[in-house]
Amino acid sequence: MRDVAALAGVSHQTVSRVINHAPGVTAATREAVEAAIHQLGYRPHAIARSFAEGRTRTLGCVAPNLTDFTYASNMEGAESVLRRHGYDLLFASYHDRPFESVVETLVARRRIDGLIVISPYVDLPVSALPADFPLVLMGGCPREDVNHLVYLDNRDGARQATEHLLALGHTNIAQVTGPQQEDCVIERDAGYREALAAAGISRDPLLTLEGDWSATSGYEAFAAIPPEATAAVAQNDRMAVGLIRAARDGGLRVPDDLSVIGFDDMPLASYFDPPLTTMRQDTFAIGQTCAEQLIAALAGSAQDGRAVRLVSELVVRSSTGPPAQRR
Amino acid sequence: MRDVAALAGVSHQTVSRVINHAPGVTAATREAVEAAIHQLGYRPHAIARSFAEGRTRTLGCVAPNLTDFTYASNMEGAESVLRRHGYDLLFASYHDRPFESVVETLVARRRIDGLIVISPYVDLPVSALPADFPLVLMGGCPREDVNHLVYLDNRDGARQATEHLLALGHTNIAQVTGPQQEDCVIERDAGYREALAAAGISRDPLLTLEGDWSATSGYEAFAAIPPEATAAVAQNDRMAVGLIRAARDGGLRVPDDLSVIGFDDMPLASYFDPPLTTMRQDTFAIGQTCAEQLIAALAGSAQDGRAVRLVSELVVRSSTGPPAQRR
DNA sequence: TATTGTCTTGTTACCGGTCACATGTGACCG
DNA sequence: CGGTCACATGTGACCGGTAACAAGACAATA
Numbered sequence: 203m204r205d206v207a208a209l210a211g212v213s214h215q216t217v218s219r220v221i222n223h224a225p226g227v228t229a230a231t232r233e234a235v236e237a238a239i240h241q242l243g244y245r246p247h248a249i250a251r252s253f254a255e256g257r258t259r260t261l262g263c264v265a266p267n268l269t270d271f272t273y274a275s276n277m278e279g280a281e282s283v284l285r286r287h288g289y290d291l292l293f294a295s296y297h298d299r300p301f302e303s304v305v306e307t308l309v310a311r312r313r314i315d316g317l318i319v320i321s322p323y324v325d326l327p328v329s330a331l332p333a334d335f336p337l338v339l340m341g342g343c344p345r346e347d348v349n350h351l352v353y354l355d356n357r358d359g360a361r362q363a364t365e366h367l368l369a370l371g372h373t374n375i376a377q378v379t380g381p382q383q384e385d386c387v388i389e390r391d392a393g394y395r396e397a398l399a400a401a402g403i404s405r406d407p408l409l410t411l412e413g414d415w416s417a418t419s420g421y422e423a424f425a426a427i428p429p430e431a432t433a434a435v436a437q438n439d440r441m442a443v444g445l446i447r448a449a450r451d452g453g454l455r456v457p458d459d460l461s462v463i464g465f466d467d468m469p470l471a472s473y474f475d476p477p478l479t480t481m482r483q484d485t486f487a488i489g490q491t492c493a494e495q496l497i498a499a500l501a502g503s504a505q506d507g508r509a510v511r512l513v514s515e516l517v518v519r520s521s522t523g524p525p526a527q528r529r
Numbered sequence: 530m531r532d533v534a535a536l537a538g539v540s541h542q543t544v545s546r547v548i549n550h551a552p553g554v555t556a557a558t559r560e561a562v563e564a565a566i567h568q569l570g571y572r573p574h575a576i577a578r579s580f581a582e583g584r585t586r587t588l589g590c591v592a593p594n595l596t597d598f599t600y601a602s603n604m605e606g607a608e609s610v611l612r613r614h615g616y617d618l619l620f621a622s623y624h625d626r627p628f629e630s631v632v633e634t635l636v637a638r639r640r641i642d643g644l645i646v647i648s649p650y651v652d653l654p655v656s657a658l659p660a661d662f663p664l665v666l667m668g669g670c671p672r673e674d675v676n677h678l679v680y681l682d683n684r685d686g687a688r689q690a691t692e693h694l695l696a697l698g699h700t701n702i703a704q705v706t707g708p709q710q711e712d713c714v715i716e717r718d719a720g721y722r723e724a725l726a727a728a729g730i731s732r733d734p735l736l737t738l739e740g741d742w743s744a745t746s747g748y749e750a751f752a753a754i755p756p757e758a759t760a761a762v763a764q765n766d767r768m769a770v771g772l773i774r775a776a777r778d779g780g781l782r783v784p785d786d787l788s789v790i791g792f793d794d795m796p797l798a799s800y801f802d803p804p805l806t807t808m809r810q811d812t813f814a815i816g817q818t819c820a821e822q823l824i825a826a827l828a829g830s831a832q833d834g835r836a837v838r839l840v841s842e843l844v845v846r847s848s849t850g851p852p853a854q855r856r
Numbered sequence: 857t858a859t860t861g862t863c864t865t866g867t868t869a870c871c872g873g874t875c876a877c878a879t880g881t882g883a884c885c886g
Numbered sequence: 887c888g889g890t891c892a893c894a895t896g897t898g899a900c901c902g903g904t905a906a907c908a909a910g911a912c913a914a915t916a
Contacts, residue, residue: 577902
């Protein structure tokens with residue numbers, strides 16, 4: 203930078219002004235500086251700037267993993283927005299180490315200006331963060347302990363899914379959940395119960411089985427589903443697919459003998475046999491929303507927190523239908 | 530840091546030594562400093578350190594997108610290794626802007642120390658990078674223009690896939706490719722041809738159709754496949770799934786009337802109907818390997834480049850079988 | 857006892873920008 | 887014609903570490 207200044211015959215500060223498009227620079231001076239920059243191939247040093255400015259222009263995104271396409275596409279959506287605002291995106295997974303360690307590395311050592319946390323866990327220790335640190339949490343239910351929240355209304359989604367089955371005439375509706383400690387599981391369970399209650403159906407605890415999101419766990423859950431069930435809500439598509447496979451292996455027809463609805467509208471959901479009825483979630487847009495919230499939080503003064511609620515949308519394909527006549 | 534030094538009654542340099550576990554610090558001094566650090570809640574400032582050191586301890590990873598699970602899991606694998614070595618990982622996609630712009634932002638402005646480029650494109654302008662910049666390219670074929678390369682032997686994979694079909698007794702084997710400008714497409718085509726040639730079968734150009742990796746394009750390709758074909762190599766699983774769907778919609782049985790083999794062994798490949806025969810690639814391990822190569826490149830002196838070759842593995846499920854008797 | 861060497865610790869410059877403020881220059885005005 | 891003001895530009899400090907080297911303490915040796 204000093205070299206550029208010398209070549210252009212100005213001070214380093216003027217070069218800085220040109221680079222940052224600061225007002226109050228003569229056109230002539232600006233051109234001279236730009237010519238010098240071009241001639242020397244000068245590129246500003248991002249780290250030096252971060253250091254001087256006291257901000258990094260880098261944001262963090264932590265997610266349990268990237269293997270799950272929902273997280274990956276959340277993150278891709280966030281990146282596209284952040285990049286457009288001149289921020290870089292640092293990724294950290296926390297599936298193999300405590301969340302606190304992420305905070306320590308990225309936040310306490312001031313490597314990032316803000317953080318997007320994608321977490322299905324209610325008990326994630328967001329309290330490990332300084333209270334005023336710019337944070338957007340992408341979660342599965344409304345919550346009070348966080349200033350900026352983007353959440354998917356899982357309760358509503360599960361209610362819609364269950365109502366879809368009820369509307370088709372099902373009354374014995376099973377449920378295959380994810381791990382009980384995840385907030386979206388709790389919420390979806392609540393939505394399922396609410397829909398049943400509204401239909402005047404008392405909930406049979408034996409109709410709820412716990413899986414671990416994997417297709418295999420969906421497959422295994424089938425064995426425990428009481429035979430009188432004619433439909434099932436699976437809390438994600440993978441388990442729905444496993445469940446369908448198991449039902450077929452057990453000699454049932456889907457949807458005639460067992461209707462199955464999933465969650466996520468994962469890629470190729472329409473290519474399974476039968477094409478999956480599911481609750482669609484625009485994961486890319488969710489990531490974008492998180493990024494926009496974070497940008498707003500960084501720009502605005504310590505404004506009051508906002509919660510953005512997103513809803514899922516029922517996509518009816520062929521894995522659900524009216525119950526067959528009683529055999 | 531100066532505060533810590535004052536509290537401990539030492540110089541800031543000694544504090545620096547303690548933080549970096551430098552040798553030549555008395556146990557007593559070390560303890561005093563550590564006590565002061567603890568008492569003040571001091572955390573080193575990562576950016577200041579980067580600035581002083583002239584290196585960022587951050588590496589970049591660019592990929593076309595994260596929606597494709599292969600890229601996402603490459604990246605996740607890379608992250609797990611880099612994190613263990615104390616590096617952070619900056620992600621940038623280049624699906625909505627030129628690669629040169631990524632280079633400009635991250636490399637020219639010295640935000641990162643090294644870069645992993647995941648690219649299926651032969652014509653990616655890696656030349657936009659300074660010649661000596663630590664770079665690992667994750668590609669689809671051997672190439673000379675890059676120092677550190679991790680590549681999947683796609684030619685070998687396609688050869689294996691085609692040989693599998695030949696061994697089952699097929700002689701009319703179609704091929705559905707990805708976009709022709711991607712290197713893995715060229716390589717897989719070559720492997721397909723080699724296998725046919727080795728079996729003494731002359732290649733019919735009409736048997737090769739071009740798709741765009743999407744299931745839809747696989748579906749559409751079916752219409753153009755000559756009816757005498759009894760098997761098809763699809764260059765990824767999504768197109769294989771689309772192809773199977775189209776074949777069934779066209780009244781064919783899979784695999785009896787048409788065997789289909791895919792590439793990738795994507796999640797749930799075994800849950801499609803029929804379960805997909807495919808070429809498995811350990812994408813997580815590929816990402817890890819890239820990261821290890823990059824770490825080595827950063828540590829070692831300007832050593833000669835290395836190319837790491839990885840191979841895919843045939844996974845036989847039920848979408849391939851011997852051709853049915855001629856109807 | 858003086859010399860040398862080793863080990864620990866301190867001193868100062870420096871990385872490359874930005875910031876706050878000082879200075880210079882010309883236009884405009886009474 | 888001197889004073890004021892707006893605007894363009896320059897000056898030096900500073901951000902928080904690390905690097906290179908200097909210096910002090912102490913033991914071993916001549």
